[in-house]
Amino acid sequence: MIAVKVSEKSIRRMSHYARCLRMAKIRGEVIITSQQLATTCGISSAAVRRDLSIYGEFGKQGSGYKVDDLLMNIQSILGTTDPPSVIIVGAGSIGRGLMNSGLSGTGGYRYEAIFDSDPAKTGTSCCGKKIRSIDEIPELVKEKKEVIAVIAVSTGSGQRALDMLVDAGCSAILSFTLEPLNAPANVEVRYIEVSTELDVLTHSMRRKERA
């Protein structure tokens, strides 16, 4: 496949298309149109076709896209045909909550292990997995080769967790911490910011009140 530079927004939409396609597949649908994908994802059909056409011509004029083929193509583009392992760092409320909720229906991701620095927690179980000491992170990263780490530690410990993960060779991190983290350029860090989402919601709510 040729390396195509593409915006994060487009990749994010690709992820949505993949999800819709998995659902369509479960419903037994064989063909899907850009219009159907668009409606489900809440965007325009032109945007769908534009996104898909960046990577190739997957559709057939007059009919649409074959669900199975398109899904496989998108997974190949995203690199999720064989998804990397996911580990959780921090066995507090959020970490354990994520572990217990699992990742079913997400196209093959799985929480492989959960770690904590507190000796009172390590050894106890969470969702059938032993909570392991953070000292064991390096060996797991080495064993699994490619790992995405979810940082779910308490405020103030985020940077330490990240440094430890980077040292262990992890290059993809999803953080639930409030504080912005510093990472080397070759390490991708993304954030899930509940409080920012709440701010955006509050803003739009309060703005609408003047109408």
Place this chain on the structure above:
Amino acid sequence: MIAVKVSEKSIRRMSHYARCLRMAKIRGEVIITSQQLATTCGISSAAVRRDLSIYGEFGKQGSGYKVDDLLMNIQSILGTTDPPSVIIVGAGSIGRGLMNSGLSGTGGYRYEAIFDSDPAKTGTSCCGKKIRSIDEIPELVKEKKEVIAVIAVSTGSGQRALDMLVDAGCSAILSFTLEPLNAPANVEVRYIEVSTELDVLTHSMRRKERA
């Protein structure tokens, strides 16, 4: 204040500025420059000044912005001076995890209540709050007037939860469900999609491998 139409990206950055300002205030700083805000948020100083200048002239040439004043102004812009109540619908792993992790350090938000449809769960406690039946949602929304609801129910029940919330008069929703939800135009729905974030991370990780 005059109604200014502004992009969601800008509002999201405003939320980040507010967070930086709260941290600076705790550290006892009185004045802050656009450059300092920019570095902390990982963007350019010009972007910061542009964002702020949309709403007014908050700074002083030659020195910078007064931390306290700017924070109050941004909170007023976001509408978060007196933040709305937040409730959680769904007392599964994620719902309870969120409840237990709380919202401290987010500028005044608070989880006011948690609801579930399962009679086996209602009545039991979570983080010092009784899990209440979803039948009680309408009265709570009415009592609090303005409420943001976090949907943390299991896959397949999201739409039902949303409908119930909308009927109760809730107009701002943050959903952790995988499935896209349908809501009336006057209701703002946002999503937290862990699996999409994982897809984006996988994509960039696998792309870098060819270098």
Place this chain on the structure above:
DNA sequence: GCGTGTGAACCTCTTCACAGCG
């Protein structure tokens, strides 16, 4: 006829660079 793929127009956001003020 139907739905894809795509040039071209359009629009929005970002970056640059500098005037202006404390």
Place this chain on the structure above:
DNA sequence: CGCTGTGAAGAGGTTCACACGC
């Protein structure tokens, strides 16, 4: 002199509308 606020230029993403193939 330092830093803000902002016109102007630039980059990037979205929408339109239509030619083409089934």
